[in-house]
Amino acid sequence: MAGNMSDATVDSALIEKWTKVQNDLRSNIITSDSEEWQSDLNSLKLVAGLDISYPKDAHDKSHSDAYAALVICKFPSMEIVHQDVELCQPDVPYVPGFLAFRELPPLLNLVNKLLKEHPEFKPDVILVDGNGLLHPQKCGVACHIGYHTSICTIGVAKNLFVMENVNCTKAMVQNMGGAGDFTLIKDNENCILGLALKSAEEAKNPIYVSIGHKICLESSRKTVLACCKYRVPEPLRFADGISREFVRQLLAKTDT
DNA sequence: GCGACAG
DNA sequence: ATCTTGTCGC
Numbered sequence: 001m002a003g004n005m006s007d008a009t010v011d012s013a014l015i016e017k018w019t020k021v022q023n024d025l026r027s028n029i030i031t032s033d034s035e036e037w038q039s040d041l042n043s044l045k046l047v048a049g050l051d052i053s054y055p056k057d058a059h060d061k062s063h064s065d066a067y068a069a070l071v072i073c074k075f076p077s078m079e080i081v082h083q084d085v086e087l088c089q090p091d092v093p094y095v096p097g098f099l100a101f102r103e104l105p106p107l108l109n110l111v112n113k114l115l116k117e118h119p120e121f122k123p124d125v126i127l128v129d130g131n132g133l134l135h136p137q138k139c140g141v142a143c144h145i146g147y148h149t150s151i152c153t154i155g156v157a158k159n160l161f162v163m164e165n166v167n168c169t170k171a172m173v174q175n176m177g178g179a180g181d182f183t184l185i186k187d188n189e190n191c192i193l194g195l196a197l198k199s200a201e202e203a204k205n206p207i208y209v210s211i212g213h214k215i216c217l218e219s220s221r222k223t224v225l226a227c228c229k230y231r232v233p234e235p236l237r238f239a240d241g242i243s244r245e246f247v248r249q250l251l252a253k254t255d256t
Numbered sequence: 257g258c259g260a261c262a263g
Numbered sequence: 264a265t266c267t268t269g270t271c272g273c
Contacts, residue, residue: 053264157262
């Protein structure tokens with residue numbers, strides 16, 4: 001009955017394995033623009049957003065119901081042209097630094113399903129809820145998605161993944177100017193990991209943008225900013241709203 | 257030494 | 264990630 005035990009922890013052998021997977025994957029990440037970005041955002045037509053929502057009692061447990069959502073938006077209007085939601089049951093808990101192993105399977109399912117059933121909606125770039133290179137191993141979930149789909153990806157996180165040796169302080173974040181202003185985030189070796197972006201004038205806190213795969217940081221920044229009507233870029237905001245709505249219905253059904 | 261820690 | 268009320272402003 002191992003499956004019934006509390007699985008809030010993951011054994012160290014698995015963490016070791018995951019660490020190796022991410023170290024290997026990192027060497028395959030392309031941090032420059034691919035042909036899709038030849039002349040700024042002029043050739044950008046479709047932008048995708050991927051997100052997962054969990055019921056309140058799921059916590060970091062595994063094998064509990066959650067909903068993964070995929071939204072395809074037309075660029076630059078951000079009009080939704082396609083959307084999909086799928087029930088999923090992540091088989092491992094959330095472990096900081098290893099989010100990909102929890103969320104990659106359901107998210108990859110959505111993308112592969114899209115490519116198979118609606119190839120006309122194949123996005124030029126995917127915005128992933130989470131980090132890309134702004135990660136302890138420089139290999140966040142956005143890198144995983146890009147590597148496994150060969151589609152350009154950008155990591156967009158709503159909170160800073162606090163790491164040692166990173167030059168991002170509260171002061172830096174709060175001294176930013178108007179919408180569009182940003183500050184680079186570097187490690188102690190002066191290597192640029194990502195950036196904090198003030199994505200909307202009303203937004204008190206920035207969002208954290210980093211390379212996922214097959215795109216440079218400048219193009220990532222411009223793309224994300226162009227997708228922002230509010231703090232969170234539209235494709236991600238829509239995916240979040242849709243998956244959350246399904247969780248709400250799930251709870252209403254289980255209740256009573 | 258302990259705690260910190262995307263979602 | 265998730266829970267929550269009101270409040271301010273276009």
